[in-house]
Amino acid sequence: MAINEAQKALQKEAIPVGAVIVDGASQRVVARAHNEGVEDLTALPLPLRHAEIVALTQASISLCCPRLDGCDLYTTLEPCHMCFAAISLMRVRRVVFGAYSPQQGAISNGTNVGLNSVPSVIGGIMEDECGELLKAFFKGKRDQHTSL
Amino acid sequence: MAINEAQKALQKEAIPVGAVIVDGASQRVVARAHNEGVEDLTALPLPLRHAEIVALTQASISLCCPRLDGCDLYTTLEPCHMCFAAISLMRVRRVVFGAYSPQQGAISNGTNVGLNSVPSVIGGIMEDECGELLKAFFKGKRDQHTSL
Numbered sequence: 001m002a003i004n005e006a007q008k009a010l011q012k013e014a015i016p017v018g019a020v021i022v023d024g025a026s027q028r029v030v031a032r033a034h035n036e037g038v039e040d041l042t043a044l045p046l047p048l049r050h051a052e053i054v055a056l057t058q059a060s061i062s063l064c065c066p067r068l069d070g071c072d073l074y075t076t077l078e079p080c081h082m083c084f085a086a087i088s089l090m091r092v093r094r095v096v097f098g099a100y101s102p103q104q105g106a107i108s109n110g111t112n113v114g115l116n117s118v119p120s121v122i123g124g125i126m127e128d129e130c131g132e133l134l135k136a137f138f139k140g141k142r143d144q145h146t147s148l
Numbered sequence: 149m150a151i152n153e154a155q156k157a158l159q160k161e162a163i164p165v166g167a168v169i170v171d172g173a174s175q176r177v178v179a180r181a182h183n184e185g186v187e188d189l190t191a192l193p194l195p196l197r198h199a200e201i202v203a204l205t206q207a208s209i210s211l212c213c214p215r216l217d218g219c220d221l222y223t224t225l226e227p228c229h230m231c232f233a234a235i236s237l238m239r240v241r242r243v244v245f246g247a248y249s250p251q252q253g254a255i256s257n258g259t260n261v262g263l264n265s266v267p268s269v270i271g272g273i274m275e276d277e278c279g280e281l282l283k284a285f286f287k288g289k290r291d292q293h294t295s296l
Contacts, residue, residue: 114257
């Protein structure tokens with residue numbers, strides 16, 4: 001489902017990252033979002049409209065709750081520092097991600113220090129499928145530049 | 149000006165943190181915001197509505213620009229991981245903060261790794277004035293608990 005969301009970002013020429021949040025108790029999907037997804041967050045500047053932030057916002061509205069204890073977040077890409085800290089502030093229980101982000105990923109770059117609540121993390125699930133979307137996107141961008 | 153914003157948060161019983169953004173070229177104030185400030189960001193969950201995020205949003209709207217190159221952000225408290233990464237994503241030039249946040253501050257806890265663009269940082273300006281507001285707020289909270 002998160003990969004499907006990432007494909008929606010791709011159709012808008014945004015970086016293909018998708019995120020889904022599931023309420024652990026009911027197993028209900030409470031958010032599905034993609035990078036630069038605008039629902040409810042039109043005011044937030046574009047560089048901050050990451051799939052995870054949009055999903056956290058949707059889930060909070062969906063559950064009528066400012067915190068997401070007991071919720072699990074699935075994302076196609078390892079969250080950046082901003083998103084991982086936001087996930088922690090929202091008290092998400094668990095993060096499952098696809099492709100690793102060695103340069104900008106919060107887990108790869110060790111940001112556990114300075115967070116009040118650290119969710120459990122599982123990385124590398126469907127890593128190739130998630131990574132291929134990103135590779136194709138950035139290759140397309142490079143090819144565009146080369147042909148200019 | 150940022151301290152004045154922090155006092156506004158206090159009046160709303162929110163954690164007293166204030167932030168101001170100045171456009172370096174024109175020296176114009178393009179945002180002044182406080183913790184849990186709601187203008188333009190009502191959808192964003194409360195735990196993410198930090199003074200800095202609200203200020204980044206205001207500045208982006210004020211300048212009609214998704215990035216804030218050449219802007220300086222002043223905040224009464226050392227930014228957390230989420231805010232410092234957001235400041236970096238928005239390409240803010242410089243961060244000036246008052247009180248240090250040894251437990252949760254991004255600079256104190258070394259988050260420079262994993263960020264594409266790191267602003268220059270000056271900490272400890274009017275540290276006592278900024279810190280006193282926070283100490284008084286949390287002392288008040290503890291006293292409330294003790295008296296229950």
